Amino acid sequence: MSETVITVSNVKRVYKTEVGMFKKTKKEVEALKGISFSIHKGEIFGLLGPNGAGKTTMIKLLTTMLIPDSGTISILGMDPVTQHMKVRPHINFILGGERNLYWRLSAYDNLAYFADLYKVPRQEQKNRILELLELVGLADVAHQRVETFSKGMKQRLQIARGLINRPYILFLDEPSIGLDPVSARKLRDILLKLNEQGTTILLTTHYMYEADELCDRIAFIDKGELITVDTPENMKRQTAGVSIIECKLTDVSASMIEELSRLPHVRHVKHEQDEIMTTVRLQTEMPQAVIPEIYKLVDEMSISDLAIMQPTLEDVYVQLVGGDAQ
Amino acid sequence: MAALQRFFRHSVLSYKALFGWLEPKVYLFVMVLNPLSQLLFFAVLVNYVYGGEGLAGYIAANALLLCVMNSVFGMMSVITSDRGMGTLQLVMSTPSNKASLFISRSLAHVVNGAFTAVLGLAFGILLFGLSIPFDAFLSLFVIWLVSIFSACGLGLIIATFCLWSPSMHLWSNLLASLLLLLSGANYPLSVMPAWLEQLAVFIPLTRGVRLTKDIVNNGDYSQMTTLLSQELLLGCVFFIISLLLIVYAEYLARVKGTMDLE
Numbered sequence: 001m002s003e004t005v006i007t008v009s010n011v012k013r014v015y016k017t018e019v020g021m022f023k024k025t026k027k028e029v030e031a032l033k034g035i036s037f038s039i040h041k042g043e044i045f046g047l048l049g050p051n052g053a054g055k056t057t058m059i060k061l062l063t064t065m066l067i068p069d070s071g072t073i074s075i076l077g078m079d080p081v082t083q084h085m086k087v088r089p090h091i092n093f094i095l096g097g098e099r100n101l102y103w104r105l106s107a108y109d110n111l112a113y114f115a116d117l118y119k120v121p122r123q124e125q126k127n128r129i130l131e132l133l134e135l136v137g138l139a140d141v142a143h144q145r146v147e148t149f150s151k152g153m154k155q156r157l158q159i160a161r162g163l164i165n166r167p168y169i170l171f172l173d174e175p176s177i178g179l180d181p182v183s184a185r186k187l188r189d190i191l192l193k194l195n196e197q198g199t200t201i202l203l204t205t206h207y208m209y210e211a212d213e214l215c216d217r218i219a220f221i222d223k224g225e226l227i228t229v230d231t232p233e234n235m236k237r238q239t240a241g242v243s244i245i246e247c248k249l250t251d252v253s254a255s256m257i258e259e260l261s262r263l264p265h266v267r268h269v270k271h272e273q274d275e276i277m278t279t280v281r282l283q284t285e286m287p288q289a290v291i292p293e294i295y296k297l298v299d300e301m302s303i304s305d306l307a308i309m310q311p312t313l314e315d316v317y318v319q320l321v322g323g324d325a326q
Numbered sequence: 327m328a329a330l331q332r333f334f335r336h337s338v339l340s341y342k343a344l345f346g347w348l349e350p351k352v353y354l355f356v357m358v359l360n361p362l363s364q365l366l367f368f369a370v371l372v373n374y375v376y377g378g379e380g381l382a383g384y385i386a387a388n389a390l391l392l393c394v395m396n397s398v399f400g401m402m403s404v405i406t407s408d409r410g411m412g413t414l415q416l417v418m419s420t421p422s423n424k425a426s427l428f429i430s431r432s433l434a435h436v437v438n439g440a441f442t443a444v445l446g447l448a449f450g451i452l453l454f455g456l457s458i459p460f461d462a463f464l465s466l467f468v469i470w471l472v473s474i475f476s477a478c479g480l481g482l483i484i485a486t487f488c489l490w491s492p493s494m495h496l497w498s499n500l501l502a503s504l505l506l507l508l509s510g511a512n513y514p515l516s517v518m519p520a521w522l523e524q525l526a527v528f529i530p531l532t533r534g535v536r537l538t539k540d541i542v543n544n545g546d547y548s549q550m551t552t553l554l555s556q557e558l559l560l561g562c563v564f565f566i567i568s569l570l571l572i573v574y575a576e577y578l579a580r581v582k583g584t585m586d587l588e
């Protein structure tokens with residue numbers, strides 16, 4: 001068993017807000033309801049869940065930006081609540097989106113700025129910055145202002161910024177959000193490369209294929225509660241014997257989706273609609289029995305494709321958490 | 327030595343990163359033409375009201391007041407720009423010393439404020455043909471640096487309010503108006519209601535304005551040591567309060583999760 005670098009034990013966190021100027025109404029949101037898990041050295045650990053599940057709150061707690069209401073957290077053997085100044089030099093975090101960089105500075109100056117904040121000795125700074133810009137493929141635009149960068153370039157610069165202090169643990173909160181497929185691919189390659197070099201990574205994402213490709217283990221959380229923690233392979237085994245019928249329909253109504261979900265032997269139905277057609281995925285243990293029922297229910301002319309597939313991590317997610325997976 | 331170099335590097339980079347008026351055209355309008363037109367307005371006004379009496383002192387005092395652009399709006403950008411860019415939480419969660427961090431960020435605004443004030447004085451001298459004794463310039467420069475330091479300290483206190491409140495423009499405009507009202511640059515403090523005169527004692531620039539007028543109009547240096555020491559002390563107190571507020575805001579943000587308040 002490899003060394004444990006993060007331990008989270010029964011952590012709870014409630015946000016309290018007040019609404020109204022004169023007659024104030026107090027509102028409480030239970031973001032985390034007693035979560036426990038641990039992360040091993042050198043792992044890529046995925047934290048998955050729908051919006052509002054508590055993923056970002058968990059990242060904030062682990063990166064010393066937030067204090068839990070109860071429970072304990074240990075990072076590299078230290079308590080991030082009381083020893084936050086000792087924890088900070090050894091970790092770093094990256095947030096998704098285009099912000100979180102100084103757009104008026106060049107890529108090089110952004111990294112130099114944070115190198116100073118992490119007290120990287122001046123003599124090491126130049127080599128490290130050039131090395132990181134090389135890693136993320138931005139060496140040739142090192143002295144260009146960030147405001148001229150594409151979204152993908154900004155996100156890769158964020159990765160370089162997150163590595164400026166050579167962290168033992170890197171936290172990423174939805175790092176590929178809004179990226180085109182090529183940029184997202186590059187980002188995943190960088191993360192795998194970093195992990196090969198020994199960096200422990202914790203990431204949150206909505207993209208199941210990303211989690212499936214990158215993560216050694218995954219935790220599903222929903223409404224502040226931990227649903228399950230396991231490897232993607234073991235999770236997919238939970239759906240052993242289950243098949244997915246994927247139909248592409250050109251004409252489908254909400255009531256028809258409802259009727260499909262009520263068909264015998266159908267466990268879950270998930271649908272996605274684009275401009276031309278709707279893709280419906282039905283989970284079932286008896287695909288041969290369900291397919292004729294689909295043809296009875298849906299006009300044959302509106303079925304442009306129908307296939308029986310193996311379940312993906314997304315189907316496990318749908319089964320465990322509900323129908324909001326992307 | 328390395329820490330000192332880091333301090334100055336941080337000062338320059340944060341000024342470039344956070345202060346939005348660095349484009350030459352924008353700088354010319356916001357940091358040169360705007361302050362100079364303000365100076366011109368008050369110079370013409372006091373010239374009309376006082377018939378030219380003590381005009382050099384009034385112009386020099388108004389030149390000092392031009393630092394408000396840096397000491398209020400610049401200092402505000404030290405925190406609000408960072409939050410607007412989504413970098414505040416990244417900066418606050420680094421292991422850097424936050425006191426040193428915010429003092430180094432303030433340094434560039436003290437220097438820039440002094441530059442604007444000197445520019446205003448030169449403009450006033452050229453436009454109104456004023457004569458100021460050459461040996462007064464060094465004393466004026468020291469007085470102005472200390473006064474602007476003190477004003478930046480108060481600016482940083484107000485900037486920290488932005489960690490709790492998203493209404494930054496209300497605070498910055500209120501402080502800018504207060505500095506103009508209570509400095510005594512355009513009228514003697516004694517013409518104000520007593521309570522405002524008392525309040526002016528705790529406001530930066532008031533002593534700097536008085537010393538500027540004393541030196542430029544009368545060559546009177548007798549109050550320099552006393553008033554300058556008071557102004558320096560006031561500035562130090564403002565900075566200590568602002569740094570304590572930042573530490574408290576950081577703690578509160580960890581408890582309430584409000585560091586990235588929009």
